[in-house]
Amino acid sequence: MAHSAMRIYDLSVELGSFALGIGETRPRLGWKLRSDSRAEKQSAYHILVASSSLLLEENCGDLWDSGEISSDQSVHIVYEGAPLLSRQRCYWKLKARDSKGAETVWSETSLWTMGLLNEEDYSARFIGHPSSPEEGNPEAVMRQPSPYLRTVFELDSKPEIATLYATALGLYEARLNGNRVGSFVLAPGWTDYRKRVHVQAYDVTTLLTEGENAIGAIIGTGWYAGQVGWYGPGQYGTKPCVLLQLEMTFSDGTKRLVVSDGGWRASFGPILFSDMQDGETYDARLNMPGWDKPGFDDSKWSPAQSLDLPYTGLTPGVGPAVAVIESLPPLASQEPSPGCYVFDMGQNMVGWVRLRMNNIAEGTRIRLRFAETVHSDGTLYTDNLRSARQTDEYIAEGALEEIFEPRFTFHGFRYVEVTGNPGLPESFELTGCVVHSEMPETGAWNCSHPGVNRLQSNILWGQKGNFLSVPTDCPQRNERMGWTGDAQIFAGTAAYRMNVASFFTKWMDDVEDASFSNGAFPDVAPNPQPASLNEGKPGWGDAGVIVPWTMFRMYGDKRIIEKHYQAMADWIAYLEANSVGGLRPDIGYGDWLSVNAETPKDVMATAYFAYSARLMARMAAIIGRRDDAERYEKLFGTVKQAFSFAYVSEDGRIKGDTQAVYTLALYMELLPDRLRAAAAARLAEDIERRGGHLTTGFLGVGYLMPVLSGIGRTDLAYRLLLQENYPSWLYSVSHGATTIWERWDGWTEEKGFQTPDMNSFNHYSLGSVGEWLFRHAAGIDTDDQEVGFKQIVIRPRIGEGLDFVEAAYECSYGTIRSEWRAEPGKISLRVTVPVNASARIHIPMRPGYRLLEGGIPVEESSDVELTTFGEGEAVCRVGSGSFEFHSVAVEWQNASWEKAD
Template sequence: MGNLVATDLTCEYRRNPLGVGVRRPRLSWRLEAGRRGVLQRAYRLAVAAEDGDFDRPVWDSGRVESGESVLVEYGGPELASRTKYVWRVKVWDDAGEESPWSEPAVFETTLLDRSEWQARWIAPAASAIDPQTDAAFLLRKAFRVKDGVKEARIYATAAGVYELYVNGRRVSDEELSPGWTSYQYRLQYQTYDVTELLRAGANAVGVHLGDGWYRSGLAFDKRNFKYGDRRAALVQLHIRYEDGSEEMVASDASWRAATGPVTYSTIYDGETYDARLERDGWSVAGYADDDWAPAETIDLPMETLVPQENWPVRVTETIRPIASFVTPAGDKVLDMGQNMVGRIRFTLEAPAGTTIVLRHAEVLDKDGNIYFGNLRTAKQTVVYTARGEGRETYAPHFTFMGFRYVKVEGWPGDELPLDAFVGEVMHSDMPLTGEFSCSDERVNQLQRNIRWGQRGNFLDVPTDCPQRDERLGWTGDAQVFIATALYNYHGGPFFTKWLRDLKAEQRPDGGVPFVVPDVIGDANSSGWGDAAVICPWTVYRYYGDRRLLAELYDSMKAWVEYIRAQGDNEYLWNTGFHFGDWVALDAEEGSYVGATPRPLIATAYYAYSSRLLSEAARVLGKTEDAAKYGELHARVVQAFRNEFITGDGRMTAQTQTAQVLALAFDLAGDAAPRIARDLNEMIIRNGYHLTTGFLGTPYLCLVLSDYGYHDTAVRLLLQEGYPGWIYSISKGATTIWEHWDGIKPDGTFWSDDMNSFNHYAYGAVGEWMYRRVAGLDMDSAVPGFKRLHIEPLFGAGLLSRAKTSYRSMYGRIETSWQTDGGRIRVQATVPANTTARVVLRGAAVGGLNIDGRLVGADGSYPEGVQSIAATDHGVEVEIGSGEYRFDYATAGRFPARK
């Protein structure tokens, strides 16, 4: 006793966040305890002003009888804008123990009302600097500061992307701010603490402003100016002094403007930088800007401004090239050893005017030459012109590339010195939450590939690829991968932001664009539009985020009603355009669409989305809608069976994906065992190879395992030959490919047209690896991993061990197992304030050891064990929090989960 503490305090998913933009933020904490089986029974929250005086709190909840410790809503008086609050929590457990107060945490609000903005959008005066110039802008303002600064904050954003400087120093390590949103509806602004950067007397603030997604040519026609034709900045600096007075410096027509060394920069094509054009000290007080142009205010909306929601993009890792070489074509090339997303930073000494050109690519061709074909029109090129004044270091400011190999032209000397180059990995800075490993190193490499693919493609939006002239937020890709994504990384803020964009872009009739943000204009494919339902529900499942679910409910409902309005049968979706089982291997020659009939796929997703909508309505207390959409789901399922399942219980379409979707979405009823058997036989007849595309693959191994064919699923995973996950690894893949045969067995490529080597969709197999191979899952009835379901399915004789961990909102969950002869050892770690059901397949009660003690030997259970029962699967053990070890000789009973 006496070891109960509340720790890891977060506000709106973040630790000590700056710039909270919600009026009733939600607070979370984790429990640590010195015993097993700990549940929270009550909590007390206290919020104080920034002085931390809890004797005079802003709000004290008093003791609240509740087990809630995740996303607990602040319940005090209305919060003030631009204000820091200090908070703490204490808890009581189910044994009556009272914790001490936690260490205090802080959160600070941002501008909670748009009327508080006094800054104006500014750009260089059009009469002095061409608004359409390719060159990035420099904007600056000199100002004076009194003695006694207590704190200073800048609230800033851009129509474009920007870097912010105060007195010559970058104010943040965030990159490509303000990120990419549906700018016409929502534009994020950022909050920065610049207290330590100010000094009494003369000061200056500067903005380096590039095109970013706002003005770059995007999508297939590379149409410029999708959102606007002028870059602009918005900056508001608030200074608070020790004497209580305040001053503000805001962007207006008094600022000065110029161009600088970035002469060209776009998302797809790269950046051109002439170091001879650098303006030393341009953001420092005292810089002579008499020859600079005036700024002018421009009319851009203020009502679209929203506080930062997503994790910011940062450089999260640096890697050194592993080799340099000369290709058969004579090119000097760096090998980074990893297909990465970000940029190269290099250092050199060279005469003024020396031009270095970097061209980035993912793979080499079969002859060993660097391959640019799959980039299509994207240049991914950096051009640097040296200043010639000693040692120079440079990395691009306003773009990113997807690459493993870099062709270097113009480098002085005969060889490329490896120590002159470093790769800076960039993505949304999501905390890592999941890890998986097993006895097969090829599968461990697959897990690394999945994570690298997610990092590269979760650069502010969930993109389809990071290298070619696309990099779009495809809704279908996001929905098939989201479950795996949320195991790997904390995606709460990431998907909150993206799903708000989806809702904003949704059509008046409920239709959903193919991509979000929508820069191509097309919409409404099954499996793609269903992201409007599947993604909010999945975020709720992983984090218990009812507020976001409620916010997006109307969007979910609108999509289902859109489907319902299609065609002349409201329970079948057999009209309109659909991508189908995209790039499945059973497609006809020359087609990207698999052989599974598109009406079958569309109706299956219709059933799935209507079911999830009904469940969401139930969670939100919308009882009429829950019943209404429950009935709709039942009718769609019946229509599916009538249309796509024969009288003798077989699918009318004999494709792998047809069987998979019928089973995954529980559409088959009594025919399910027959259909599962058919699927298993299809896989075996095909030599343990799959033929599925984007929609069938994510569920393939899951349904095989759940219907009793886990051996087949594991053999499918470990398949070395084409097609399969391990095949790409045999070809040197360090990320997930878009096509199973991106590189063919003879070394040639699938196609230049659409052949990304960093495309996360097929990485959706990771969900099965976490949930079935390692057995780390949540109870289907309780969100957020509050109630765990731990049921490893072991390795079909092909894997001898597996281990995984997941850092949930309640704490770290771990599962592992290994086989040794006829014995199985399972370990589980359950965080405080949660419980778990552990299913030990093939175990018998009389032969089960827990923590080294034979169960039932003295008629008692180890601490934390609540019950033990024999089942058809083996043994089920109900446990509370703590670490447990299970050991038994298998009885060999492994029936289907379904």
Template sequence: MSVFSQVSVSHLLTENLPNPISIDNKTPRLSWQLSSPDRSELQTAYEIQVSDRPGGKPSAWNSGKVASEQSVWVTYGGTALQAGKKYFWRVRVWDNKGRESGWSKPASWQMGLLTPADWKAQWIQSAAKEDASQPSPLFRTTFTAKNGIASATAYITAHGLYEAQLNGQRIGDAYFTPGWTSYNKRLQYQAYDVTSLIHPGKNAVGAMLGSGWYRGYICYDWQHNFYGSDLSLLMQIIIRYDNGRIDTIASDGSWKTATGEVRHSEIYDGELIDHRQDQKGWSLPDFDDAAWTSVQPASYPKDNLVATGNEPVKKQETFHTGKLLTTPKGERVIDFGQNLTGWVILKLKGRAGDSIRLSHAEVLDKAGNFYTDNLRRAKAQDVFILKGREEETFEPHFTFHGFRYIRIEGTAGEINPDDYTAVALYSAMPKTGEFECSDALINQLQHNIQWGQQGNFLDIPTDCPQRDERLGWTGDAQVFSRTAAFNRGVDNFFAKWLKDLAADQKPNGAVPFVIPNVTGNGTSAGWADVATIIPWNLYLAYGDRKVLEDQYSSMKAWVEYIRGQAKNDLWNTGFHFGDWLFYRPADDNDGRSAVTDKYFIAQCFYAHSTQLLINAATVLGKKEDADAYSALLRRIKDAFLNEYVTPDGRLVSGTQTAYVLALEFDMLPEATRKKAAARLVQNIQDYNYHLTTGFLGTPYLCHVLSQYNYTTVAYKLLLQDTYPSWLYPVKMGATTIWERWDGIRPDGSFQTPGMNSFNHYSYGAIGDWMYRVVAGIDTYEDGPGYHHSRISPHPGGGLTSAAADLETCYGKISSHWRMTSDSLAIDIDIPANTTSTVYIPAPEGGVITEGGQKLSAVASIHIDGVEKGYLVLGLGSGSYHFLVRADYQEN
């Protein structure tokens, strides 16, 4: 008989998803969370049961009692799993107090289609000659379902983008499916539970397709048909009955096709919808499709099909009431108050043939007029044509816009802003992190960081959502990846994108500028290093070894590419972007531009990628590789010292970025590091506490300052509100992160319209310092995924409080501090089945208590010593309230 339990198990995930229905990993990983009111709660053993029927015996797997603390990424170890089949699982645990939990509530997963032979469907397309300017095709068929339907699953993919319907209802709530991948190598399909949409008797199913990334206009030279010129559909529905029978409805030559109301759709240009061409009820069983034509079956491959393992794009926040403006030019404009990515849903009543055009913009110019020059060739316009008589609703399908403002043209009479609703769309990554402090401008900066991420994490990490680009730039993604992993659960999102990186990596190991690669050849230091940086950051944030296993060959190939380009271990060849968009004064008569030698930067990233490869090899037990690349790393650093550093430790480039990279990537001998940090600080002071870094130096700037005990300087940089600084755009009214430090100049004029996005998340990488240093929540390599966390808050900068909360794989971890003139209160939450090393500021003569007691009287606290003015504590799970009483001074 077990001891009465106070530990429970919840939050069951399969492959990091709740109850997924298209798993193609034949040995899926299972995760759960523990909860207990007690402190220092640890798991010591678990038991998992898996059945092929709800509430049934563990027919697929019974792990038995396994002595292990592991509660995330536990690999399934039962019988072979069958394509399309659903499995149910539950788990119970034993803790370090000898207690046994009850069984968790059951969770489930369903296997996807695992081989090309599992697809009974045929690719189908319109027999008419197609091009990107033609209307979106519709496809449909009818079928008969029998009584006793137990379940039904639809599997769908397309060349192009699709929206599917069944009996007049939209299938699922995902948008821009099947997503953007390297289509010819990896084409995702989606699975949907459609049990509730099917009824006994006659049913109808169909889909509408759009050009999307597959064949639409994409990239700079207005290229199209990049992956193919066709729009094609592949779809099958598997119906399972109570008596065990299975029916399969599959796309084939019997389906019919026509066109409908979407007359033109492009990602950059927008969408034209003509309600007069609406095929009303086209997905209903009794629709008359006599005028429709037969489809044409096609023989496209199915061996590139993969299940979708990342969260799809969904509708998110809505903005119902914008502010109606009339510009000095007399244009009618609605301001939604937030720069976002998505579209506008419009309600309108008028005569047949009347049209309305919505144009989209991020900003108004200094005179208050609608500004679209920075969109370059992207039209970003949606045009709606009315059918007439009754009120009509318009909503795009296969386009998206980056905007805060819309301009309304074509409609007469007064405009009611309530008829226009802005909808944000982005990948449905779970929200994980929150940060707030006592400074309103910093809180707005955090808001801008989050919205910059949301607006650009639309299936891939785009650079910007508004102009004729919207590409998966590798440099932008890598500099922001750690910040991203705080704000949202991005492990599935990035794992998917990294597979496309590996797929598009060149045979010689070079990594293209953008992923998926639609720009051709080309690679650059700091951009291509995404191949090593993001896998390692994901491992630290989520503790998933598989991302390292999956990407290891890609990581190694990238380092080997650099080795092949280097001469005597010095990478001083080829094209590089360098410290992109670094500080350049408008009038640089005295040569003050912060130019950092591009080959200097390349050598630093060569060392960094090699170090991360060593880290991955060590985690994966690849000792020979770890030893070999450790020897290479020593040579890389020696070559750096010989080429770029004087005997006194001065660098050939005296910029902030040069000193930051050299210190962050451990390129300098220990004896010269303090001098180098002091020179960095002197540079910052010379610029009156302004930063001059670009894309590559900015993420590490404040981290290096804190590492070398200059947190006060880091705070001054963070709180600087004149150009160039993080808060300058905030004071200029920004609601997202800008591409340039001075996208709008102090006089209201704009930077060059050829490259001036107002939603470009890269400089939002400062968020990582806010979370890991100001609030103090960080990881350790010996317990990745916050299994062993570090909590080390750094009060300062005149802030009186800061608070961060992060949902980890194990549960919520929190660090809140509040400072008064004579005390510092710190509240900490540590999730069950984890431990934390906590650093409490310990001013000389101060008294520290927890929950009103001396620390020595609290059994759950282990005092490990004092380090740099901090008391170091070892803590188990639970909630803690520390109070530091003293004439408190900032640390």
């Protein structure tokens, strides 16, 4: 029997492509399908999960044999097999049937493994150096040197399978027989260590050998003991420590453990100091060659200190780990003063630099300082770093070649100042290491306007720079915290640019972990100081509701709603308890960093109250809580009525009369129908009155452009997009920005730099326009009834200023493309729909135009269903495949297609 031409690819477990040591005992499986045929979809699937690869090769699913299931679902398939235990290895594959019933070949085999699920699974202890920093001395806590720890063990033979489970209170780098274990950096990442510490799992089978082996680790202070935000060091603890558990299984079935305990040896080494904000100091004269290999003499090392810490809170790692994702060479250099060299990386980035040096004299101290921009004389501008030093130092050992790459810090920078090396610049090579959480890029963009292309690049680089374990607000100054308001307004844009499903899954744990006993969500998550005033600010605390909703809409993820439902319900209860008659008080940050407009905080607070209630009603219905859905919808109606009564006049004018109040009221559906047009007109008039400029800050800006398109004023949206004068998106672009600025006026021609107290040049919030560019300008959206792009909506908004847009988005089913081009007498739209999805396509039409697909009248296309045809647009329904529509002027009606094309 002939197999289907449809092919299965990109298998995923729990929202990731490969999973070692997961903690979800009912993981969700997913896959994508590929076919050259149109209108292709899956009609059934058959999954096998086995405890060994040999069993799977024999088509034996001893853990789960789903049997053939008639379904077109290919994402979020919940594992329904035998109970999964700690350390379980799960090999899996599947086959499917196409729309005609033909069966595919089996997919390639994929693997996931379970982590350590229970406290009793741990035999290792947290260990550290026996010395402790001076009690009550924050400087000593922050500036303690990095401990090196090691032990050796004998093996009679190589193991068949070896897994290392590792974590730290602080940061760790694990080493085995002279090799770095894994590619993760800044592990285990930032969580609220009081409640949750992630444990990573590594397959280290190939790193072990028969005979003597050595295992070790280096520890840094990290978020645990180093500086966090502006709070200083030691927010969670003062003594970093590590836990390592090596588990080996041999061919005869025997097992062996090597665990961190008091029998290990400890020493300080060349890392004299490391801090996330201040940098790292490395003295290569203190190198200990071979310390992580067998045969090293550690007799002068001290016994490691075994710490009596509970295993409570140890959790298999969730979300993508942090890694060095790419490398950049410097584009240029200059010498603003003798011996001071400043290198331009050409891109505001996050990470560090790797130095390769030749023939440097022993004891030479090389200093590297990092900044986002420079003064006119070429010297670093560091005022906006506040107290963060962002300085690395390297003391040379005098070897023929030396390489320095820090381990336990990161910097936000475009420019690197190097001093202290008399042989610069010929004697060394500098490389920028770009560091962020591992998230595949999912969005691609190109259009006819170079400035908009640069804007999209800046948005992406802002996300790269700030999605580092948590969605930070900035990566350079003494802050770098997970502000919730920033994250919720950018979450949609983030999902178009990168696959953030597992990233936000992890971060929502942080948000709930940081929630308060009264139900309030935090302003920052993780929250290093729970007793601080980081509680429940409007638009910030609401992230606890908005982010799960966004993840459901973009990925079809119900589990994130179910998992955090009670916390979200507690937040709504908090809002009710802290409001009067449906109105929230004048509190919070308001429309943060708006320009030339002051939005009343009570208006914004009440709007977000209503919006959270409406989203809760929708999410309650989605997971089958009908009574809750009715109650929250009623609450929304109450708050909406109170909003209208308190803030909206009979002519549609809203208290504050700012672009933000009209934007929020329209987007969040807070106005009676009879006043919507008047409010929309007020919004448009305000933009026109300001010469086509916006005034919105962090919260208003994310909704402004969608609202303009929603009220039929896409022309104004494009005018704002392409505005180059201050304030605008392209103002920073035209002045050399390579990331999104924190403020519209971070630097202006008239005033220069803004206040250094709050002036980040890498801050993603104002880049939330990226969602409009994909959803509206390119027109790639998901249907509200079949979310997660199972049912795709292609509805590009064509406006003056752009001649074409070419966009692609890698959704859970595959690649979606929307490419339009506007020419005199013709509008072209090329669309690609992935297998197992369908699309509703809105093709822009002008009066008197006809519609062609693939060179023939659309009515004659067997793969296209024309549902609506009128002035303004035609609407078609299609299955998977590639389609080429042309909306052609009437004067071409009798011309040949060759001429029309």
